Amino acid sequence: MVGSAIVRRLRKNNHENLVFAERKDLDLREQDSVREFLSATKPDLVIIAAAKVGGILANRDAPGDFILENLLIQTNLIAESFRAGIERLLFLGSSCIYPKFAKQPISEDELLTGMLEPTNESYAVAKIAGLKLCAALSQQYGVDYRSVMPTNLYGPGDNFDAEKSHVIPGLIRRFHDAVQQGDDNVVVWGSGNPRREFLYVDDMADASFHVLQTEKDSFDSAAGINRFVNVGSGVDHSIRELADLIAKTTGFDGKITWDTSKPDGTPRKLLDVSRLESLEWSHSTGLEEGLSRTYSWYTQEMPTSVQANSN
16 A cells, blocks of 8 residues: 555656565565565665554454564665665654553654553564664664654555454445445444544655655754654544544445444554654645545455455
8 A cells, every 4th residue: 555655656756767576576574585686676765665564453363473574574674775785765664653652642752651552562663673773774874764654544555354454444344345235233343432643645655755855954853863753644533533434435324333342452643743844744635535535446446356255
């Protein structure tokens, strides 16, 4: 999802000399393969959008996979980029890096000030390691390795798997299935009270492009010693509000039941995006518009096999 959006954004500015590989052709968990790929392609800039991601259920059931695979992917790419003499790199992290009870809205200074949310701790630890590695190499060797910490992303190309998806694609599929099957009730995990911030993926790609175009001195001044900035909308919504919006978007007019035996996760997660705004960027896609675009993509572009499995 994110990588495709970044490619779209780069091509919009006539950057056509892009180098990328399909997952089936390059296993980023294999260091030798990453070294050979970078040696053969010799990029001027590396953007790391690849990661093993998932929602609360996926993180809960496979914490070892989440920490191990993400550490391998990002460390291989960062280390081998450095060894190949690549001076510029952008690492995409996650707002999961912040403590469960961080001060709201969450500024970059909240990093490592408290305990992480247990349901995605493994993923968060890996992402913290990645941004710290980028910052340390930049500090010691003078390379320009920047990081951005996006809030919850959604949009075309998302993972709509019924068991492994994040909240927006998971709810879109659940409500869509209910409409297709004529169900009059949809069960949603938790109380619906937690608040989350969401960002349309093409806005994230635009922010990434903007950060890359920002002069080094300006970026360093905003990003501080850890060389990263938050990327978000600066607006949050309750999961209950989100479910109502997705029901409206998909045409579901039945009952929504909240399963309070399931975990809520972090009570609230809203990013302070003032540092990014100081670099003269802000989001342009509202949640309702973004959900409409995402659902349109889902109904038109998802592989036939996935659509069939949801009916």
